[in-house]
Amino acid sequence: MTRSSPPHDGDQPTMEEEANERGFFADQPARSGSLKRSGVLSGDDKQAHYHGHRDRLRARYRDHGDTALADYEILELLLFRLIPRRDTKPIAKALIERFGNLAGVFGAQSARLQEVPGVGETVALDLKLIATVGHRMLKSELRGKQVLSSWSSVIDYCHAAMAYESREQFRVLFLDKRNALIADEVQGMGTVDHTPVYPREVVRRALELSATAIILVHNHPSGDPTPSRADIDMTKTIIETAKPLGITVHDHIIIGKEGHASLKGLRLV
Known part of the structure; x- marks a missing residue:
């Protein structure tokens, strides 16, 4: 050692x-x-x-x-x-x-x-x-606040935490019924261009935390945040898995060194 x-x-x-x-x-x-x-x-x-x-x-x-x-x-x-x-x-x-x-x-x-x-x-x-x-300072700005009304703070935090990672990282922000942050967890680490994501595990963790909504986030180490077909399909699968259990997927944000992309903003989900 x-x-x-x-x-x-x-x-x-x-x-x-x-x-x-x-x-x-x-x-x-x-x-x-x-x-x-x-x-x-x-x-x-x-x-x-x-x-x-x-x-x-x-x-x-x-x-x-x-x-x-x-x-x-x-x-x-x-x-x-x-x-x-x-x-x-x-x-x-x-x-x-x-x-x-x-x-x-x-x-x-x-x-x-x-x-x-x-x-x-x-x-x-x-x-x-x-x-x-x-990173902790930016994260503290989200605590106790309605995340959807502090969207720029969410983007700033995610960019600081993930934009310069050399491997793909899949993160989930878990929210309560007021859309305040309960937890921020990295659900998986992958390669330079792929991270395995298991929709049932994401939903199971939301139920454990009594979360009623989630925001999905992952990074593109290439720097380009443009969503791939796999990103879109995976997001739709999580939405379909979570909806019957009363869990809302607000968005899926992709972070790159050159900026970010919102699948909801792009009307892809």
Whole structure:
């Protein structure tokens, strides 16, 4: 069994991070004549360089908020705490370049984050923890509210939770008679283009939770949320199975990186 790195207090990097970062920064140009041009300094000059930069970036954020910063600078601010003894600007830029945007960075799997030079296991897990906090915040917005009147919150939550998954995921939102959220459960995980769904199991779980309505959600890892014929047929089967038992299927939402599709909105169910 592989033992994961213990959590740290943000002031002392782990041995793994030190080794990873040493390898990353050792690859940078080191000739004295090109130090300033390459952006890599040594000794006291290097310390003054990135510490001064950190102070200026914090001041911009403090005085003007996030609108004054690019995405990579927001990520850089965060990495200051996770990697306190290194210039984190190259790492932040590499993460954005690799995953496209902040949502892509926080949605990426831990193993893929660690493929970026300078990112060790501890930093990757910290980034995933921050992503989880964001998901929980969005989910808390749905608790106790009538979901159908908070539709944009539903879409935001589902997009944050599923858009960047590398495999298809089938999720069900279970609602009470007021259409308030009872539970949000992942019913199945599949491959890059298929998830097995069992209509009777979906309905059985709704009965166990005393749900009177459900919303079906799944993602398309390809990024395109256009529903397939299989998506439409499966939705109709669940509707037909649930209706005699007094359970309403409000919609089936398909989430992709490029947006979402509502089968009800498209008049496909």
